[in-house]
Amino acid sequence: MEGKQVWKGLYAESFAQAxxxxxxxxxxxxxxxxxxxxxxIQPEMPRTANRIPLATAxxxxxxxxxxxxxxxxxxxxxxLNEFFLGSGCxxxxxxxxxxxxxxxxxxxxxxxRKEDVGFTPKSHESRTIPLPDSLIALLRARRKxxxxxxxxxxxxxxxxxxxxxxKLKRIAKRAGLNCGQCRxxxxxxxxxxxxxxxxxxxxxxxxxxxxxHRFRKTCATRWHEAGVPIRxxxxxxxxxxxxxxxxxxxxTDSEKLRSNINAAFFD
Ligand SMILES: [Zn+2]
Numbered sequence: 053m054e055g056k057q058v059w060k061g062l063y064a065e066s067f068a069q070a071x072x073x074x075x076x077x078x079x080x081x082x083x084x085x086x087x088x089x090x091x092x093i094q095p096e097m098p099r100t101a102n103r104i105p106l107a108t109a110x111x112x113x114x115x116x117x118x119x120x121x122x123x124x125x126x127x128x129x130x131x132l133n134e135f136f137l138g139s140g141c142x143x144x145x146x147x148x149x150x151x152x153x154x155x156x157x158x159x160x161x162x163x164x165r166k167e168d169v170g171f172t173p174k175s176h177e178s179r180t181i182p183l184p185d186s187l188i189a190l191l192r193a194r195r196k197x198x199x200x201x202x203x204x205x206x207x208x209x210x211x212x213x214x215x216x217x218x219k220l221k222r223i224a225k226r227a228g229l230n231c232g233q234c235r236x237x238x239x240x241x242x243x244x245x246x247x248x249x250x251x252x253x254x255x256x257x258x259x260x261x262x263x264x265h266r267f268r269k270t271c272a273t274r275w276h277e278a279g280v281p282i283r284x285x286x287x288x289x290x291x292x293x294x295x296x297x298x299x300x301x302x303x304t305d306s307e308k309l310r311s312n313i314n315a316a317f318f319d
Pocket of ligand 1: 232234253258260261
């Protein structure tokens with residue numbers, strides 16, 4: 053289930069901010085929002101007649117609240133997160149994604165080298181990744197008021213946004229999504245006071261369940277389950293070897309197929 057579990061950590065913080073009022077809003081409208089924690093992790097749960105995913109509730113809420121800055125933050129995180137999830141890109145490939153790499157007609161992202169900023173894709177190859185319609189729609193909306201003429205995602209200094217992993221772990225912690233079980237050693241303090249300490253994900257942003265490649269694996273798994281051939285997935289992910297792609301998808305693990313294998317031989 054590793055790659056299959058979908059979560060939206062990058063904008064979990066926005067959920068945390070808005071979820072309470074969002075659920076009140078949907079209640080007053082006579083529509084029940086999905087249980088918050090669950091919806092934040094699996095917002096693509098199927099809709100039923102009387103339930104709406106929390107993502108939709110939050111959108112509606114922010115729409116009505118006309119809280120501009122909050123809505124901007126939320127939309128930024130949502131677009132960034134969907135970009136990770138919908139493109140399967142590595143973090144540097146997201147950092148250096150430029151508007152002219154996006155083909156809005158063909159709905160693709162062209163990952164290419166950018167010498168002036170010292171960006172070279174891993175294994176030195178450029179490639180073109182198809183993006184889902186939902187992500188294209190978010191990008192179209194962002195482009196209308198693009199805060200930078202070249203880069204899709206920028207930080208407060210107007211430079212390509214980065215440190216996504218650290219940010220993701222902080223957001224997960226603040227949103228109360230940490231598992232509470234992880235323990236890890238970090239270096240703390242300055243200069244001569246620097247020392248190694250063991251910390252827990254209970255009160256620190258170090259939960260191992262949150263890492264960027266999880267978006268990438270989830271994306272690959274979705275492509276795979278939608279019937280995209282492994283060779284094509286290898287190309288979209290920019291893997292040099294097919295074996296890496298197979299490991300990603302867990303298709304080398306014959307134990308997972310044990311029941312199929314036995315069924316094939318009537319065992
Ligand atoms: Zn943890």
